[in-house]
Amino acid sequence: MSLAIDIRALRFRYPGAAGDCLDIEAFQAEAGERVFLHGPSGSGKSTLLGLVGGVLQAQQGSLELLGHDLSRLRPAVRDKLRADHIGFIFQQFNLIPYLSVMDNILLPCRFSLRRQRRASEDEGTSLREQALRLLSHLQLDGIEQVSVTRLSVGQQQRVAAARALIGKPEIVIADEPTSALDADRQTAFLDLLLQECDAANATLLFVSHDRRLARQFHREISLPSINRALVEHSGR
Amino acid sequence: MKHLLHLAWRSAWNRRLTLGLTLAAIALSVTLLLGVDRLRHEAHRGFSLSVSGTDLVVGARTSPVQLMLYAVFRIGEATANISWESAQQIVANPLVAWAVPISLGDSHHGFPVMGTSAAYFDHFRYGDSQSLVIQSGNPFRDTFDVVLGAEVATGLGYRVGDSIVLSHGMGEAGLPEHRDKPFTVKGILKPTGTPVDRTLHISLEGMSAIHLDWVGGAPMPGFSIPGQYVQKVDLTPMEVTAVLVGLKSRAAVFRVQRQINESPVEPLLAVMPGVALEQLWQVVGVAERAMLAVSAMVVVVGLSGLVAVILAGLNERRRELAILRAVGARPRDIFLLMTAESLLVTLGGVLLGILLLLVASLLLAPHIQSAYGIPLRTILVSPEELKLLTALMAIGLLAGLVPGYRAYRISLTDGLMPRI
Numbered sequence: 076m077s078l079a080i081d082i083r084a085l086r087f088r089y090p091g092a093a094g095d096c097l098d099i100e101a102f103q104a105e106a107g108e109r110v111f112l113h114g115p116s117g118s119g120k121s122t123l124l125g126l127v128g129g130v131l132q133a134q135q136g137s138l139e140l141l142g143h144d145l146s147r148l149r150p151a152v153r154d155k156l157r158a159d160h161i162g163f164i165f166q167q168f169n170l171i172p173y174l175s176v177m178d179n180i181l182l183p184c185r186f187s188l189r190r191q192r193r194a195s196e197d198e199g200t201s202l203r204e205q206a207l208r209l210l211s212h213l214q215l216d217g218i219e220q221v222s223v224t225r226l227s228v229g230q231q232q233r234v235a236a237a238r239a240l241i242g243k244p245e246i247v248i249a250d251e252p253t254s255a256l257d258a259d260r261q262t263a264f265l266d267l268l269l270q271e272c273d274a275a276n277a278t279l280l281f282v283s284h285d286r287r288l289a290r291q292f293h294r295e296i297s298l299p300s301i302n303r304a305l306v307e308h309s310g311r
Numbered sequence: 312m313k314h315l316l317h318l319a320w321r322s323a324w325n326r327r328l329t330l331g332l333t334l335a336a337i338a339l340s341v342t343l344l345l346g347v348d349r350l351r352h353e354a355h356r357g358f359s360l361s362v363s364g365t366d367l368v369v370g371a372r373t374s375p376v377q378l379m380l381y382a383v384f385r386i387g388e389a390t391a392n393i394s395w396e397s398a399q400q401i402v403a404n405p406l407v408a409w410a411v412p413i414s415l416g417d418s419h420h421g422f423p424v425m426g427t428s429a430a431y432f433d434h435f436r437y438g439d440s441q442s443l444v445i446q447s448g449n450p451f452r453d454t455f456d457v458v459l460g461a462e463v464a465t466g467l468g469y470r471v472g473d474s475i476v477l478s479h480g481m482g483e484a485g486l487p488e489h490r491d492k493p494f495t496v497k498g499i500l501k502p503t504g505t506p507v508d509r510t511l512h513i514s515l516e517g518m519s520a521i522h523l524d525w526v527g528g529a530p531m532p533g534f535s536i537p538g539q540y541v542q543k544v545d546l547t548p549m550e551v552t553a554v555l556v557g558l559k560s561r562a563a564v565f566r567v568q569r570q571i572n573e574s575p576v577e578p579l580l581a582v583m584p585g586v587a588l589e590q591l592w593q594v595v596g597v598a599e600r601a602m603l604a605v606s607a608m609v610v611v612v613g614l615s616g617l618v619a620v621i622l623a624g625l626n627e628r629r630r631e632l633a634i635l636r637a638v639g640a641r642p643r644d645i646f647l648l649m650t651a652e653s654l655l656v657t658l659g660g661v662l663l664g665i666l667l668l669l670v671a672s673l674l675l676a677p678h679i680q681s682a683y684g685i686p687l688r689t690i691l692v693s694p695e696e697l698k699l700l701t702a703l704m705a706i707g708l709l710a711g712l713v714p715g716y717r718a719y720r721i722s723l724t725d726g727l728m729p730r731i
Binding site for chain 2: 121124125128130131150151154155157158159163165168169170171172173174178182183185186187238
């Protein structure tokens, strides 16, 4: 199987910081794989996501995303890679408050022509139909024109999931997407997310400190165990 | 690019109250700037259109600007008159084609009354060498005939045949009246957009007649000459306020001017209208530039307010910027988004400002015309104003770069996780 994410000897240090924040010898995620990444705050999760997302650039080592070595690309090209191939879900406040549910979901298609095409080429449907289909799969029928500020947290997270999945990006990164939900809703959300990632054959990198959720993943990795920088310094 | 504009619009609409107030401030500042500039242009235009074809204006020795102001624009009062003898000498000058004496000082409901000869209607020109045209009635013929300017007639509701009483001196109210010698409206002039519209024209004889039995600005006690007897008296005026002069050849203008200025009879002043106007603009130019500078500063204040409002809101929008980054926005897109927002508000302010000015000039034009004699055109924007507005938009764009750059920096340091 081909690798979606391939990290080798990656070192990152924030400007002005005394030591490395991240020092990962190797980390791989295969296409379609579900990886559960856990670690306490300060173990470098945000930094790792920033590096994979291409908004940060490592000082040493290589980080390949679907075969593209991010460390050798210009920032604008990394931005394009992120737009084309990665869907993000954050802990909370995922949505733009002044856009409708529909416009929030379609946002990645505004920045990526590739995801716009992939969303609409499927079964000859339009962008909106594709978004409606995702909403329906996530059990959010009939809310596409509602203001996002009127949604419950659980609904907001599912809209965020729909936005991350639209246009079938190869990689979905979820950063503690369930921590703002109660236990029942956590399970329901995770089930829906996994089901949609499978349907799209997307690699899921799921970050959480709640290890009870790890059961449903192919692989569980502890970030402190692969981040050698933590031995010397207590970084971010 | 299109979706960024759409985003900027939706974001701006979401904060429509604060941005709306800022937009209103910019709109008012634009109205002020354009209004001051337009009044200036219209005043220049109005003044330069008020007289044409007159080579020299002759009056008592004073400043050229003042002579022009009272003799042509009916602003202020003459400090001194010139003798009838001087006026006759000018007429007799072989280089002079025509000379029309005028006599000012009386008024009617605030409108100036001007005594002149019938030749005034033949020789006076305004605008692009246009003659005065009588819209209804005839020029004055009898001593107590009066020809009204268009605005006097419409403003006071007079028609040909109406009888009116003139007041002594200039002013709105409380003036002694020439009640014993009423005048009859003989004719009404077509509108000219010049001070002529606000003037009541009577003959010099009429002017003399109403002052026959007056001494020192008041009726002579116990002495009056009824109107029907004035014809038995010699009504040749003793003095006039000014003389409008047309020359046979414009080339002689400096020669005649010198001859008049060196008159042995009394100290006289002959001015060329164009030269005097130029002096006037030099005098008021300082004030005009100061007004323009103040208005421009007000626009800068408005734009600073806009920058401040957007900058202040930026911190609360770091989450929003991070989301946009996560879905693929480049820092460059964030920069464009913020700059577009400022530009949107500036453009809105400019358009609203133009609209406000249009409404204001529609409402105020009649008042400004009657109070200051400035014919205000009700236009949307003139080509010169368009240049001014383009410059303003450019400044707005520059101002918008500030929050744009700030958001750009934020999106670079924040990345996907705003550090709040």
